[in-house]
Amino acid sequence: MKTDQSNEARITACIGSTGSGKGVYIKNYWLKKSDKRLLIWDYMREYAPFVTQVSEKLGPVIESLKEKQFQAAFLPSYDDKTRAQQFDIFCKAAVHAGDVALVVEELSFVTSPSFAPAGWKMVSSIGRHKGLRVIGASQRPAQVDKAFWSNCTEIHCGFLMYEPDQKVMAKVLGVTIDEIQSLKPLEYFHKNVRTKELKRGFVKVP
Numbered sequence: 786m787k788t789d790q791s792n793e794a795r796i797t798a799c800i801g802s803t804g805s806g807k808g809v810y811i812k813n814y815w816l817k818k819s820d821k822r823l824l825i826w827d828y829m830r831e832y833a834p835f836v837t838q839v840s841e842k843l844g845p846v847i848e849s850l851k852e853k854q855f856q857a858a859f860l861p862s863y864d865d866k867t868r869a870q871q872f873d874i875f876c877k878a879a880v881h882a883g884d885v886a887l888v889v890e891e892l893s894f895v896t897s898p899s900f901a902p903a904g905w906k907m908v909s910s911i912g913r914h915k916g917l918r919v920i921g922a923s924q925r926p927a928q929v930d931k932a933f934w935s936n937c938t939e940i941h942c943g944f945l946m947y948e949p950d951q952k953v954m955a956k957v958l959g960v961t962i963d964e965i966q967s968l969k970p971l972e973y974f975h976k977n978v979r980t981k982e983l984k985r986g987f988v989k990v991p
Contacts, residue, residue, distance in 0.1 A: 794913040794938050798929075799922040800954060801943030806971040806988035807922060810941055811888065813991055815920050820886040824850070824879055825858040826872070828891040832858045843871055850882035868895065869902065876904030883915040892921045893928035901930035909936040926953045943973045943988070958983065 797815065801807035808831065816823070816835060824846075825832045833839050836856040840846050849855040859875060862868045872895040879887050887908065889895075896905060909932050912919055923929050926942075927949040934957060942954045945965060955962040958976050960983070968974070971990070976983045 794936070795918045796909065796912065796933075796937050797920045797939040797941060798926075798933065798937045798957075799920055799941045800924075800926045800945070800950075801941075801973070802924050802946045802950075804970045805943030805945070805968075806973065806990070807924075807941075807943050809971075809988050809990055810943075810973070811920060811922060814988070816886070816888070820856070821854040822850075822882070822884055823856040823886045823888075824882075825888040826875060826890055826895075827858040827860050827888075828894060830860055832888070832890075843874060847874070847878045850878055850885075873902040873904040876902065876908045879917065880904070880907045880912060880915050883917070885916070886918045887912075887920070889919070889921045892923040892930070892933065893925040896930035896933065897928060898931055901932045905930070906932055909933050926950050926957070938978050940976045940978065941973055942968075942975075944968045944970050 799807050799811055812835065823836060825836060836858045838846065838849055838857040839860065841860045843859060846857045846859045849857050861871050879885050895902065908917060908919060921933055940957060942958060945951050945954060951962050951965045955965045958974055960974065971988045973988060974983060974985055
């Protein structure tokens, strides 16, 4: 597996409850028209307009990664055991393909605070060497693996309903839980982990 040590790490966590503007941020701020190699783990079944291939079968999606250009969304199983197997293969395929804009929706269904599948660990730890630009999204940050948090370069956090999630994001962002609780729908904190720059703003709905 060839790697490039000069690539800049680009791993973004996008966090927020339903109605927070998380999906709007990903679709209108993070995804780019220049993404010629786009791969989406579409648990929520909402990214069809952004890709040319949508499939519930993993094989054809992985096969498409051999092409110079692809925009593919995989619709994972709702069965926990099957989905876990699919996710590991999916992540390893993304790392192997390299040079991919990778979107993973709802990490809490495939990771836990104390566990990350081997493939996802590869994405988080060596993805930059393979030219991956990654965004991992979740409504429940308290259920997301710690390895992901430790490798994030940017964190986008919107409105959260549950106190355990609010506490996690207050700690991750370095703000008070009161500040997290004060967020309104479409309002967010966005932190550049490297520079420590923290911004507060509103997602604009097109």
